[in-house]
Amino acid sequence: MFELVHKNKLPEHVAIIMDGNGRWAREQGLPRMTGHKAGMDTLIDIVGCANELGLKIVTFYAFSTENWKRPLQEVSFLMQLPEEYLQKELHRLIEKNIVITVMGDLEGLPGNTSVAVKKALQATRNNKGMILNFALNYGGRSEILNAVKRVSRDVSDGVLDEEHITEEVFSSYLYTGGFPDPDLLIRPSGELRISNFLLWQMAYTELWFNSILWPDFKREHFLEAILDYQNRERRFGGI
Numbered sequence: 631m632f633e634l635v636h637k638n639k640l641p642e643h644v645a646i647i648m649d650g651n652g653r654w655a656r657e658q659g660l661p662r663m664t665g666h667k668a669g670m671d672t673l674i675d676i677v678g679c680a681n682e683l684g685l686k687i688v689t690f691y692a693f694s695t696e697n698w699k700r701p702l703q704e705v706s707f708l709m710q711l712p713e714e715y716l717q718k719e720l721h722r723l724i725e726k727n728i729v730i731t732v733m734g735d736l737e738g739l740p741g742n743t744s745v746a747v748k749k750a751l752q753a754t755r756n757n758k759g760m761i762l763n764f765a766l767n768y769g770g771r772s773e774i775l776n777a778v779k780r781v782s783r784d785v786s787d788g789v790l791d792e793e794h795i796t797e798e799v800f801s802s803y804l805y806t807g808g809f810p811d812p813d814l815l816i817r818p819s820g821e822l823r824i825s826n827f828l829l830w831q832m833a834y835t836e837l838w839f840n841s842i843l844w845p846d847f848k849r850e851h852f853l854e855a856i857l858d859y860q861n862r863e864r865r866f867g868g869i
């Protein structure tokens with residue numbers, strides 16, 4: 631399947647909602663945390679595949695601003711996963727020249743998560759390969775509000791002229807700053823919604839849904855999504 635992908639027509643930026651860990655665990659009579667662990671293995675595999683394909687940016691939705699509503703035990707478990715992931719994978723990511731970036735309200739992260747993330751940002755910031763971007767404590771509406779506040783502050787401080795607030799300028803105030811908008815959104819697990827993810831940035835993103843639960847999501851599904859994307863005609867409102 632890998633050979634079927636047109637290397638000259640790759641999506642530049644792919645966003646992924648890793649959904650279905652809890653249901654996967656329940657189906658097997660396992661605790662939800664086991665589902666999240668299995669989800670982390672899928673994440674590792676898909677990062678490898680994205681890198682081998684030569685994608686420029688992959689953004690994973692790891693923890694939303696709404697995920698705090700979950701039971702404390704699950705929140706604590708989810709919060710410790712980035713640290714665990716980085717402990718296991720950072721050396722490999724460095725070896726592969728991958729740049730790690732994070733977007734979201736990072737002030738709200740527990741201390742140890744924040745330390746692990748900062749270390750990874752620092753250790754990979756001069757790399758030149760694929761950008762591996764994690765949405766952590768991220769919400770699309772809160773990102774937009776945050777940008778509006780910063781824009782408004784810059785206007786009142788005289789740093790920005792109201793006349794110059796174009797879509798491009800506004801985009802630069804978002805967490806995704808200089809990144810291109812996602813070309814493709816992948817959401818497994820059968821849910822047909824975008825759940826407060828990259829609301830501004832997904833105006834013209836191609837959406838790809840399937841019902842596989844994230845821990846069962848394999849490279850073949852990822853490639854299927856990429857191939858599907860490559861067969862679509864993107865018109866961006868034109869004809």
Ligand code: FPP
Pocket residue numbers: 648649650651652653654666669670673691692693694697708711712715764
């Ligand atoms: C949604 O499934 C998944 C999450 C809220 C967490 C995703 C996190 C990982 C896969 C772990 C790796 C993360 C990092 C940063 C290393 P769900 O719990 O909503 O599943 P359900 O809808 O079936 O209950």
